[in-house]
Amino acid sequence: xxxxxxxxxxxxxxxxxxxxxxxxxxxxxxxxxxxxxxxxxxxxxxxxxxxxxxxxxxxxxxxxxxxxxxxxxxxxxxxxxxxxxxxxxxxxxxxxxxxxxxxxxxxxxxxxxxxxxxxxxxxxxxxxxxxxxxxxxxxxxxxxxxxxxxxxxxxxxxxxxxxxxxxxxxxxxxxxxxxxxxxxxxxxxxxxxxxxxxxxxxxxxxxxxxxxxxxxxxxxxxxxxxxxxxxxxxxxxxxxxxxxxxxxxxxxxxxxxxxxxxxxxxxxxxxxxxxxxxxxxxxxxxxxxxxxxxxxxxxxxxxxxxxxxxxxxxxxxxxxxxxxxxxxxxxxxxxxxxxxxxxxxxxxxxxxxxxxxxxxxxxxxxxxxxxxxxxxxx
Amino acid sequence: xxxxxxxxxxxxxxxxxxxxxxxxxxxxxxxxxxxxxxxxxxxxxxxxxxxxxxxxxxxxxxxxxxxxxxxxxxxxxxxxxxxxxxxxxxxxxxxxxxxxxxxxxxxxxxxxxxxxxxxxxxxxxxxxxxxxxxxxxxxxxxxxxxxxxxxxxxxxxxxxxxxxxxxxxxxxxxxxxxxxxxxxxxxxxxxxxxxxxxxxxxxxxxxxxxxxxxxxxxxxxxxxxxxxxxxxxxxxxxxxxxxxxxxxxxxxxxxxxx
Numbered sequence: 310x311x312x313x314x315x316x317x318x319x320x321x322x323x324x325x326x327x328x329x330x331x332x333x334x335x336x337x338x339x340x341x342x343x344x345x346x347x348x349x350x351x352x353x354x355x356x357x358x359x360x361x362x363x364x365x366x367x368x369x370x371x372x373x374x375x376x377x378x379x380x381x382x383x384x385x386x387x388x389x390x391x392x393x394x395x396x397x398x399x400x401x402x403x404x405x406x407x408x409x410x411x412x413x414x415x416x417x418x419x420x421x422x423x424x425x426x427x428x429x430x431x432x433x434x435x436x437x438x439x440x441x442x443x444x445x446x447x448x449x450x451x452x453x454x455x456x457x458x459x460x461x462x463x464x465x466x467x468x469x470x471x472x473x474x475x476x477x478x479x480x481x482x483x484x485x486x487x488x489x490x491x492x493x494x495x496x497x498x499x500x501x502x503x504x505x506x507x508x509x510x511x512x513x514x515x516x517x518x519x520x521x522x523x524x525x526x527x528x529x530x531x532x533x534x535x536x537x538x539x540x541x542x543x544x545x546x547x548x549x550x551x552x553x554x555x556x557x558x559x560x561x562x563x564x565x566x567x568x569x570x571x572x573x574x575x576x577x578x579x580x581x582x583x584x585x586x587x588x589x590x591x592x593x594x595x596x597x598x599x600x601x602x603x604x605x606x607x608x609x610x611x612x613x614x615x616x617x618x619x620x621x622x623x624x625x626x627x628x629x630x631x632x633x634x635x636x637x638x639x640x641x642x643x644x645x646x647x648x649x650x651x652x653x654x655x656x657x658x659x660x661x662x663x664x665x666x667x668x669x670x671x672x673x674x675x676x677x678x679x680x681x682x683x684x685x686x687x
Numbered sequence: 688x689x690x691x692x693x694x695x696x697x698x699x700x701x702x703x704x705x706x707x708x709x710x711x712x713x714x715x716x717x718x719x720x721x722x723x724x725x726x727x728x729x730x731x732x733x734x735x736x737x738x739x740x741x742x743x744x745x746x747x748x749x750x751x752x753x754x755x756x757x758x759x760x761x762x763x764x765x766x767x768x769x770x771x772x773x774x775x776x777x778x779x780x781x782x783x784x785x786x787x788x789x790x791x792x793x794x795x796x797x798x799x800x801x802x803x804x805x806x807x808x809x810x811x812x813x814x815x816x817x818x819x820x821x822x823x824x825x826x827x828x829x830x831x832x833x834x835x836x837x838x839x840x841x842x843x844x845x846x847x848x849x850x851x852x853x854x855x856x857x858x859x860x861x862x863x864x865x866x867x868x869x870x871x872x873x874x875x876x877x878x879x880x881x882x883x884x885x886x887x888x889x890x891x892x893x894x895x896x897x898x899x900x901x902x903x904x905x906x907x908x909x910x911x912x913x914x915x916x917x918x919x920x921x922x923x924x925x926x927x928x929x930x931x932x933x934x935x936x937x938x939x940x941x942x943x944x945x
Contacts, residue, residue: 343857347923365939556864559827587943618942 310515311553318549320494324542330354339363344599349548352595353541361587364594368623371601379671380663381626383432386420387635388412388452392438394505398570398578401438410635411444417452421459423639427630428656431673433460434487439468439506446474453481462675464527468506469516475523482680485527486520489566492536493546501536521558528554528561529606535570535580544592548599564604564626567592586615597623609652616652620668629656688917691888693866694814694835696753698725702913703868705893706747709902716746718896722906728755728784731774755816757784764804771808783808785817794844798825802832809833818870821852826859837863838891840871841882845894847874850881860886876912883916884924
């Protein structure tokens with residue numbers, strides 16, 4: 310389990326290592342076709358900032374070698390904001406006196422239909438909070454069952470589950486799981502996640518092993534930028550985690566995310582650090598140079614100009630026209646969103662812009678008949 | 688140089704030797720000693736299994752050396768399992784180099800039978816070191832089946848052509864959770880050093896030593912090459928060519944704010 314591996318990697322030592330990376334370390338990393346985590350640390354370190362353009366060129370080259378000019382398109386759907394956790398940075402925090410929604414199966418279907426009208430979406434990400442009693446695995450399974458009729462590839466972003474539960478949801482058409490560790494800093498994890506199941510660091514961190522053991526096809530990882538001041542250390546831990554997972558669950562495809570928090574305008578949680586656009590670009594290029602094959606995903610948290618430019622330099626997956634409130638496409642278009650969307654263009658607009666930039670937006674890259682086959686074999 | 692650990696046993700040397708093709712058993716013994724190897728493979732078909740005083744074996748057996756019987760000559764999984772059980776009985780060890788090459792010409796390992804045999808032998812309690820194609824997927828499957836190492840080939844056996852499979856070896860090494868021993872094709876100490884620099888856990892060498900003008904001196908050369916390569920790997924190799932300089936203009940990144 311990865312939590313055991315993590316015990317061997319000291320947070321402060323890693324932070325010091327990154328800070329001590331030199332120009333020579335950066336040059337060495339850039340000259341290698343295959344980088345290790347030490348090289349990755351050099352590439353995200355301040356020592357690499359003079360090489361941003363070189364990194365962009367390399368990242369573009371590796372991305373086009375592996376992915377061509379394609380951008381995989383998906384849309385998230387929040388089916389509930391009911392949550393028993395108390396993450397200090399999240400709008401769905403249990404103590405937030407907001408109206409809670411758990412979409413009924415009929416409402417889910419209305420949402421699916423509404424999404425299909427926005428664009429040729431085939432990749433759907435179903436998102437929930439954590440409330441196993443009211444919106445647990447059977448509820449998610451039901452949402453998947455209905456979604457199968459409308460979409461060929463279904464991913465979920467829900468609370469960490471057991472190996473058996475992941476395997477069970479696979480039978481309901483689930484093709485992938487996204488789960489953000491948020492932070493790998495064990496010492497501070499509970500400051501941000503004081504109560505609820507999410508306060509259990511190991512349960513979350515080892516959830517990725519459980520996904521791998523259940524044979525989940527696609528796993529998405531992420532560090533929430535804004536929690537730890539030493540975000541470079543956090544991202545390095547994710548790089549270790551990625552390598553670990555690739556070694557152990559080699560049949561799974563991985564994606565990484567670097568969601569950035571913005572300063573809150575209405576009080577609430579203020580991020581402990583702000584990652585600049587240049588830093589985000591550097592981390593993205595570094596990840597691509599480190600791993601030529603990993604999917605790098607940008608959500609609509611990022612503004613349009615960043616997404617458009619980065620779609621040509623390393624990013625390979627994007628959401629479009631996202632609503633981050635449950636039922637936001639049809640049922641409750643006015644409900645409270647989980648975080649603010651910065652790219653509010655329509656799917657049609659984004660599609661057109663990507664084409665203008667010489668990219669090929671890919672809407673369908675899976676067929677549910679593969680899932681049927683697998684079920685028959687099992 | 689860190690120690691190599693296979694199935695719980697520590698090895699000071701990362702050079703394994705084969706025992707075929709030497710002019711004499713005496714020369715073989717001298718080469719083994721000079722190489723400081725701690726793992727020597729021997730084809731069970733070469734040994735008089737009934738004879739405790741077999742001449743070849745006498746020249747190999749020593750306290751420091753893990754004897755690694757191999758199944759060279761078998762053509763499928765069933766034969767391999769049978770041979771392995773004979774070897775365990777005769778040599779008193781459950782360590783086994785699994786070799787299944789139905790093709791007598793190039794002696795290329797049969798991937799399907801090798802995987803099948805590995806699965807069976809692991810269940811029977813063997814420490815299995817399978818000789819295999821430099822096929823990353825196969826190597827993961829062998830690992831999952833419980834192999835103690837994988838032993839992918841660098842080039843067809845006996846060709847001395849070096850690491851013809853280097854791109855695949857690199858992937859195998861990157862993905863492996865068990866030691867990767869490069870076997871077959873290593874024809875010169877520089878080939879062994881290259882494998883070790885890439886991060887291979889060990890090299891198995893036979894022909895290049897056995898047929899050298901001076902096998903004993905060549906054994907020493909390989910010993911040093913393997914050590915040098917490993918030390919370089921552990922030390923972290925430097926930049927080969929410095930092609931990357933900071934660029935004055937920034938056409939790709941000018942959209943970024945400070």
